[in-house]
Amino acid sequence: MLDGVNVALGISGSIAAVKVVELAHELRRQGATVRGVMTESAQGIIHPWAVEFATENEVVTEITGRVEHVELCGREGWADVLLLAPATANTVGKIAGAVDDTPVTTCATTALGADVPVVIAPAMHEPMYDHPGVLDAIDRVESWGVDFVDPRIDEGKAKIATEEAIVTATARATTEQTLADSHVVVTAGATAEAIDPVRILTNRASGKTGRAVARACHCRGADVTLVHPGGDVHYAETVTVESAAEMRDAVVAHTDRDTDAVVSAAAISDYTVEAASEKLRSGERRTLELEPTPKLLDDVREAHPDLPIVGFKAETSGDDGAMTEAARSILDRVGLAFVVANDASVMGSDATRTLFVDEEAVSEFSGSKRELGAAVAERLAAGVVE
Template identity: 40%
Template sequence: MPKRLDGKCIVLGITGSLAAVESIKLIRELQRRGARVVTVMSENAGKIIGKAAIEFVSELAGEGMHVKLLGKNGIADVMLIAPATANTISKIACGIADSEVTTMALTALGSKKPVIIAPAMHGSMFESPFFVKNLERLKSEGLTIVEPKLEEGKAKLADVETICLHVERNVSSKEFEGKKIVVTSGPTYEFIDPVRFISNRSSGRMGRELALEFWRRGASVVHITSKPLGLKLPDFKEIEVVTVSDMLQACVSEVKSCDLFVSAAAPADFTIEKEKSKIKTAGELTLKLKAAPKILWEVRKIYDGAVIGFKAETGVSEETLYEIAYEKMLHDKLDMVVANDVLEKGMGTPDTRVLIITKKRRTWAEGSKEDVARRIVDIYVEDCLCSSLQRA
C-alpha cells in the first residue's frame, strides 16, 4: 500500500525557537511517510540549528520561491511551521511578511493552501492576551494549530507523531467531514479481586488504527477504549474504560448522536462478582462466571444507524469463517463485518489478515494493522458510505 504522504510536497518553516533542534527528526519522519520536504528557515532558526544540517536532510527553499511552491499553481500541498514562535505567529495574524517563513505563509493563505502551525515558546508568552487573540484569529481563518504540551512552565512543541497526524489529516480525502464516528477498541477487565482479573490478548491496535483513519478523513471521533492513545488531537475524544459495563455505558451515551458505530473492541464475554480483598492462593479456587451483556446487541436497541462489526474465530476454514461472519452481518444488521482467525495472526500482533464482507463483496486484506485499517475504510467508502450515512 502506498505511503500516506506519497506524492505530497510539504514546505516546512522553521523559526527561532529552541525546539528547532527537533526539526531533523520531524523532517525524517515526514520523509518516511513518503513526503517531499522543502525547508525554509528564519534567520534566528539558523542560529539554533545550522542550515548545513537541514540541507543535509531536506531541500532548502531559495529566495523568491514562495510563489513557485505555495502560489495558486504552486507545487506544494501544505505549509507546516514547526516550531512556530510567538513572533512569527503574531506577524502572520497581522499580515506581515518580513521573513521567508512569513512570506511563505501569507502566500499559502492567499492561495487557499492548508497552513499548519505548531507553537513552541515559554508558557507566559503562550498565555499572553495579545498572543491568545492572534492565535484565535488564525484559528478563525481556518489555520490548523497543533496544540503544544504545557509542561514545566513552557508551551513545548508537540511530539513528532502528533504533528505528522495533523499533516496527514490536512492532505487526506474528507469523506467523513462533519460526521461523528464512535469506535471501540481493546479488551475489558473483569476483576476477580483487587489484583486479579479476567481479560484477553487483544492489543486494541486495530480499533485504534481505525479511529485514527476516520479522523484523518475528517470525522469527529469518539474512541472508547481500555488502551487510549493519549494523543492531543482536535475532534478526537477518548473515553477510557475498564470493565464491559463501563464500555457499554459509554457506548450508550455516545451512539445516540453518531453517524457510524465501529464495534472493534474485544469486551469480556463473562463477568464475575469481585471479592473485596485479595483471594488467598492456598488450595483450589472455583470461579462462578455469568454472561456479560453483548455491547453491540445493547447498542442496537437504541441505535439503528450504520455499524461496522468484527468477528473473531479460531481454527476454522475460510469458507466457514465467511459463513459465520455473514450470518453475524445479517443478524446484527451490519453494513460491514470484518472477520479473522486469531490463531493465525491478529490478536496481540502488529499484523493481521482479515476477511471483509459487505453486501457487495467479500475480500481479504493482509498487512500491518494501519494498512488494513485503510483498506477497511476504503471499502466502506466504496460500498456503504452513501446509503449508510443517509440512513443515519
C-alpha cells in the same frame, strides 16, 4: 497516511527546532516528500545541513531571484501543505499581520493567498503563549482556516506537540473530508474483568486497530468518540473504560440520534465473574463461575435500528472459510454494514491480514493496522455514512 503528499516544512527559531529531524523522518515514514524552509534564527539552533539530511532535499534559507516562496507555496506551487513546526510567537504574530521578513513568513503569506492548507505547531514559553496579543494572533490566523496543533503545557513551557499529533493534523489538512460533519463512535483495545482487587481476566488485544480506525476517521473530518481502556488521544474525545459492561454502557451513552456510525473494533470479554472483595489467597485451587457479558452490538442495534454498525470478528482457525462464516453469522444477526474478520494471531502486531465481509462479497486486505484503519474509514465514507 501522507502517501504522495508534498510538505513544505517551515522552521522558526524555537529550541524545539532540535526535534525537526525526527519530525521530518516521521513525515517521510508516513509517505510524504518534505522540503525545509528556515528562518535565520532557526539556523542558529539547527544547521540547514541537518534539515537537508532529514528531508533529502535542499533547504530554503533565503528568498532569492528564484522566488522560492512562489515555487513552493504559490497557486501552481510544489507544496500540498505548509507545515510550520515549530512556530514561535514572533512568527505567528507576523503571519497575523502579513509581515514577510523571513522565508517562513513569506511562504505563509503566499500559501494563505493561494489557498494552500497551512498547519501550525507553536512552541514557546508558557507566558508568551498566554499573552493576549499572541492569543489574538492565533485566533485571527485560525479564522483564516489555518489548523493549529495545540502545544503540550509542561514545566512552564508551551512545548511543541508530539510528532504523532503534528502528522495527524497534516494528514487531516491534506485528506479529502469525506466524513465531515459526521460523528463516529469507535471501540478499541481489550476489556478486563476483575477477579479480585488485584487480578483480572483479559485478552491479548493491543487496541492498535481501533485507534487506527479512530485516527483515520478524524483525518477524513469526522468527530470521533473513542471508547477504550487507554488514556486520552489527540484525535478523538476519549472515554476510558475497563470492563465489558463499562464499555457497553459508554457506547450506548455516547451513541445518540446524531451519531452516524459505530465501529466496534475492541476485543470485548465474552465472560465475567463475580469479583471477590479481597485478594484471593494464592496456592489454593479455585473454580471461577463464568457468566456471559452483555452483547454490545445487540444492545446498540436495539437502541438504534437504522444506525450503520461495523463489527470485527477474530477467529483462531486460520481458515478463510471459517472466518467468513463466523463474520456472516454476526453480520446477519445484528444487521451490520460489514464485518472485518481476522485471525487472532495478529493481536499485538503492527501488521494484519483481514477479510472484509458484507452482504454481497468478501474481499481480502493485507498491510499495516494503520492502513487497515484507513481502509475501514474509506468504506465508511463510501457506503455507510451519508
